[in-house]
Amino acid sequence: MRKNVFILCCLGMVILLNHSAFSQKITIEKSYPEAFLRAYDNYVNKNYAASFEQFSALVEQTPQDREELLQDIMFYRASSAYEMMNKDADALLCEFISLCPQSAHCNEAYFLLANFYARGERYDQAIEVYSKMNVAILNQDDKFEYYYKRGHCLFMLNRYDEALEEFDKVKDAKSKFAAPSTYFYAHILYEQGRYNLALKEFLTLQEDKSFGKIVPYYIAHIYYYQENYEELIKIAPSLSEKSQSKRSGELNRMLGDAYYKLGQYKEATPYLIKAAEQEGADVQDYYLLGFSLMEEKDFKQAKTYLAKAIEKKDSLAQNALYHLGICCIETNDKSNAKAMFKEASEMDFDMTIKEKALLNYAKVACETSSAYNEPLKAFQTFTEQFPNSDKANEAKEYLAQLYGEMKNYRDAIEMIEQMSERNLSVNKAYQRLCLNRAIELFNENRTDDALIYLDKSLSQTHDNSLTAAAYYLKAEAYHQMGEYELSIKNLNTFYSVPGADKSQFVSQADYAMGYNLFRQKKYSIAKGYFQRAIGKIRKEQSDDACLRYADCLYMCREFSAAISEYDKIIAQQLQDADYACYQTAMASGALGNYAKKKEILQNAIKKYDGSNYIASMKYELANTYLTLEENKSAIQTYQSIIDAHPQSIHTRDCYAKIGMIYYKLGEDKKALVYLDKLVKTYPESKEARLALANIKAIYVEANKVDEFISYTSTIPNAKISVGEQDSISFQAAENLYMEGNYKNAMSGFKQYLAKYPDGAFSVTANYYLADCLLRDNQKQEALSCYEKVISNPKNIFTEKSLLKAAEISLENKDYEKSKQQYQRLEEIAEISSYKLQAMDGLMQSYFALSQFDSAIICANKLLSLDKLDEAVRERANYTLAKSLLANQNTGQAIEEFKRLTKAKNPEYAAEAQYTLAELNFMAGKIDEAEKIIHQINANPSSEYYLAKAFILWADIFKSKGNTLQAKQTLQSIIDNYEGDEELIETARQKLISLTMQQEKTQQEKQEKRQEQQEAVDEIIIVDEPR
16 A cells, blocks of 8 residues: 655745734834825835835935835735745745844844745755744744744655654644644655654644645545554545546545455455556555455456456566456456466465466366376476375375376376376376377387387286287387297287286287288297187288288198188288289199199189289299190290380399290290390399200200300309309308397498309399398488499399389488389389388378479379278378378368368377467467367377477467466566477577567556556645635
């Protein structure tokens, strides 16, 4: 509450008492001239202008020897000038005092001169002149006037203690100066905070005609400062109704506060409303009104006024924020409630409020969308800052519950690991959180990191279902890494966990076990696991299990059973029906039923002319013709492979087979054409070496040995001695490779290639060396070796080398090269999985090169496939959505992003949600954008996009005029987000901008309020007649 409420303009009082009441007991001599008597008569009758003129004339006319007369004339001339307040009155008075120091009027002249200075606000000079007077010769009334006026001058100079002494001499006297002296005496005591003494004096003036109207305001203030609210509310209401002062709001403020302090909020409200609506109302006015309205359950109105009381960071603002949070809770505005409690909890002015606010903030954070483990951190902060609080146990109960519900697994795990003591419920939560974090990492293809968290989960074995799941996922991880033995070990442990047979992963485990054994060529064991998994896992996997079960039967030479299983796949027209058809033919051939094999292959070639297995089907058909000695058909079929599939791995064998057929038929010239083509096109292949032997036989039989020797000189590596050395050198390195001794194998292959860069085994050596280098993380060197492999004519390593080279180029961000490599792989791939990976990599390369139209085509091709890995499907969806948006096809992009929000890959889902929120915000759909941000905040899957969403949220709050929440949102990013520095800096700059804007607004308000507060109360005291 403000002091110095009344800055009184006492000018009226000064005017009232300005005329000297100095007793004039001067005897006018009868001998004075008539002119003097006329002038004196005008003076007595207050006709000062006339008397001044007349006395001025007499000064000139009166002889110097009439000393007494002349002194009287000079005095009354100066006195007339004083009464008119002429500018030269002080000069005339000083002249008189100087020339007539012995005059009977001298003391009165001093009095008039002092009064003149006082009236001119020259208080220092007035006091100096008053000190020259002879007070002793003054009568009692004159003395009272003297003390009062000198006291007033001292008062105006803020020399309060001296002024008190003067007023004290008059205040209790029977004098017209007693009342004003009492007033100023009481006022000084009031200003000095001596309220009891001041009150006693003011009470004596209640009935005074001049001061009776003003002293009640002082009395009201004193009651207020003394916290005597009962007495205040007795007198103040009537004052409030009567007051016309510009500061009448002060009375309303005091009354409102008095009722507020007495807990009478209903009575307080009307006065507080008036005070709040008054010009110059401040934050305390708003706070008192807001609190009173809150106590009256008018929460909506209370919010309006409490919100105006939080401009500064002080104790009042802390209280206002806390109670504003309460009102937000009552009006179901929990989001704002959380912001208010948080802000209040971060202030240290009132520790009781801080404690309550922090606990409420934590509770509301549990019930609303909260990021960065907000509720958890809040409860932890509470237990750390208020360990002895009577609410500490409640906070700990919340903490235990939160650990079990959190989805921001990484931070939750970190917080648990930082705890010095953990109870059973926390350890149970830890087991589940680590498992969920591992699953997240799996979905992000971070297998090594996932294994770390699986081991952490397995360090706590409280829940068997979670333990089983962890072992299963470890097995999956090792399978993906090609560590099949470790995968089998973990699956066996999975089966041994109590209740594993009821686990949701049991059929997936059978499927995984089947594949582990399949990769190890343990087909007889694998088939049982595949059979168990059929129909119990996802359809795509179940279909695949059917196929692998059939393959196992085939590899176990159970051909009839295999044919039966392949036929089921063909009948259901599953995606791999072409492969099943091919395998059925092979099984029929294995049973010696070549006619059936021929029939199946002939039909398959017609039905599946676009199949990846078409070249293999033709090759096996040609072989079948050869077995049935249908040589013409065999030659035609082999030739069709050479013509239609020049890049096939079977092409070189086709040359060899045709050559051999012609050789056996005695058509040596035709045989030489095909065998020569094979040797010169594939000089480093084993087929070429066999072909060379046949060529030698043809030349020898024709007795053309010299021609053969001449011929071999044109063929690389045809000399046997070199070939033998070549073979021995390669075989040594290959043996190390097959034993898994990759480091020494790497050295061996390097030595081999250095000695035989174009050796018979150079392609194989380069491929094996690339694999060794890749295992040693020497990716650039591996890439060089893969490129050497793919620079040769197509061989059994071409497709795999293209795939590996493209993957490394893509990782190196050499997108132009990866594009070319993936394009070639897509063109030549006979293995369906390689063709699919080529399309996937090509799509990624196009997108990285901003060739969005081509990326869209690739994405759509991938998405049209039935059998597609979930990760690839999601990547295609993501690329399609981003490419459509880049092409400004926003409508279609939005639909794709909506689908992508359900992706298992958390980064894709998070970016899709954020992008939808951003697009809605840009389109002016603020509420829809905020709704999406709430969803992101409720289930955050990416720290990066959560931070971006919060920055966007701050923009939304700003657009709604909610500066406090905008600032808090940005601050939460700065305080909690530990990722991308650019994002943090963006948040920091936006916060600075908001703060500066808010400070500017507050400064403007403060300046306006200051102008209003500087207005002076014009409490006018009417002059009494002289």
